[in-house]
Amino acid sequence: AQSVTQLDSQVPVFEEAPVELRCNYSSSVSVYLFWYVQYPNQGLQLLLKYLSGSTLVKGINGFEAEFNKSQTSFHLRKPSVHISDTAEYFCAVNSGTYKYIFGTGTRLKVLA
Amino acid sequence: DAGVIQSPRHEVTEMGQEVTLRCKPISGHDYLFWYRQTMMRGLELLIYFNNNVPIDDSGMPEDRFSAKMPNASFSTLKIQPSEPRDSAVYFCASSRVEAFFGQGTRLTVV
Numbered sequence: 001a002q003s004v005t006q007l008d009s010q011v012p013v014f015e016e017a018p019v020e021l022r023c024n025y026s027s028s029v030s031v032y033l034f035w036y037v038q039y040p041n042q043g044l045q046l047l048l049k050y051l052s053g054s055t056l057v058k059g060i061n062g063f064e065a066e067f068n069k070s071q072t073s074f075h076l077r078k079p080s081v082h083i084s085d086t087a088e089y090f091c092a093v094n095s096g097t098y099k100y101i102f103g104t105g106t107r108l109k110v111l112a
Numbered sequence: 113d114a115g116v117i118q119s120p121r122h123e124v125t126e127m128g129q130e131v132t133l134r135c136k137p138i139s140g141h142d143y144l145f146w147y148r149q150t151m152m153r154g155l156e157l158l159i160y161f162n163n164n165v166p167i168d169d170s171g172m173p174e175d176r177f178s179a180k181m182p183n184a185s186f187s188t189l190k191i192q193p194s195e196p197r198d199s200a201v202y203f204c205a206s207s208r209v210e211a212f213f214g215q216g217t218r219l220t221v222v
Contacts (some may be wrong), residue, residue, distance in 0.1 A: 034210060043116075043203055043213035044155075051209065090155065092211075098143045099168060100211055102155045 002027040004093050006103035013081055014111050021076040021106045023091035033074040034092040034100075035065055044090060050074065061085070086110045116214035118204050124220045130192040133217045136185055137206030145211060146179055146189050147203040155203075161187065194221045 007022045025031060032051050036044040048059025055067040065076045074091060091103040117136040125131050137144050145160040159169040164181045172179070176195070181187040191198055201218050205211040 032209070036213075043215045044205075044211075046210050046212070049210050098162065098207065099157065099160065100145070101157075104154045 002031070002093050002095055002101045004091050004101050004103040006091055006106050008106050009104070010107045010109065012109045012111055015083055016080050018079050019077065019081050019085075019108065021089050021091075021108065023074045023076065023103060025072050025074065025091075025093045027072075027093060027095055029095050032094045032096065033065075033067060034094070035059065035063070035074070035076050036090045036092060036102075037061075038088045038090065038105075040087075047076070047089070081108070081110050083110050083112060116204055116206050116212055118202075118214035118217050120217060121215060122218045122220075124222065125194055127195055127221055128193045129221075130190065131194045131198075131219060131221075133189040133202050133204075133219070135187045135189070135204030135214060137187070137204070138212055139185065141206035141208050141212070142184075143207045143211075144181060144187050145203075145205040145207070146187070147205065147213075148200045149203060149216070150200045158189070191219075194219075196221045 003026045005024045013019045034049045035047040037047050038044045047063050048057050050057050050067045058064045063078050088105045088107050090105050092100045094100045119134045142163050146158040148156045158171045159179045161181045179189045199221050201216045203216045205213045
């Protein structure tokens with residue numbers, strides 16, 4: 001069975017500081033990995049995805065993530081955050097069966 | 113493409129009433145998912161379809177919930193009878209590889 005763990009439920013960070021949101025997964029087969037962002041009262045929007053190839057993937061809004069197979073991690077990073085990045089971020093895994101498993105989410109709060 | 117379209121955006125109903133949520137997936141996507149989001153339980157997968165056929169409904173909480181996909185461009189999630197504990201935001205998503213989500217339906221059962 002697959003699972004996704006987002007270790008931090010909330011991450012406060014000052015504007016223009018770097019941030020890393022952690023995601024670990026477990027799966028006995030190869031996986032596809034995703035990060036989604038949810039702004040208040042909206043649906044989930046895809047930030048980036050790892051399907052295969054380069055382990056460093058770049059997404060929208062300046063975010064990037066690195067797939068680390070040995071550590072079964074897919075951490076999300078941004079070198080300098082903006083107030084508008086305040087949102088909830090979800091990591092998700094899919095083993096190719098198209099059944100997405102989501103983490104519990106990390107609430108990023110950017111402080112002025 | 114207009115994306116995944118859900119209706120209504122908000123629904124307030126009385127306990128015991130039937131509620132029907134609607135979803136129009138992105139054209140060409142062959143997977144459709146229904147999720148429920150609450151503060152307590154996070155994002156839960158209720159059911160998903162492939163080519164209009166239900167593949168996994170193990171997340172459907174009980175018999176009061178049912179979902180249909182009569183064709184590739186329409187799906188419904190029905191709750192009958194509704195209960196206050198069904199209050200949540202219900203999302204529909206469709207995919208070929210990555211999932212695209214609708215804006216959700218906020219259901220309040222009083």
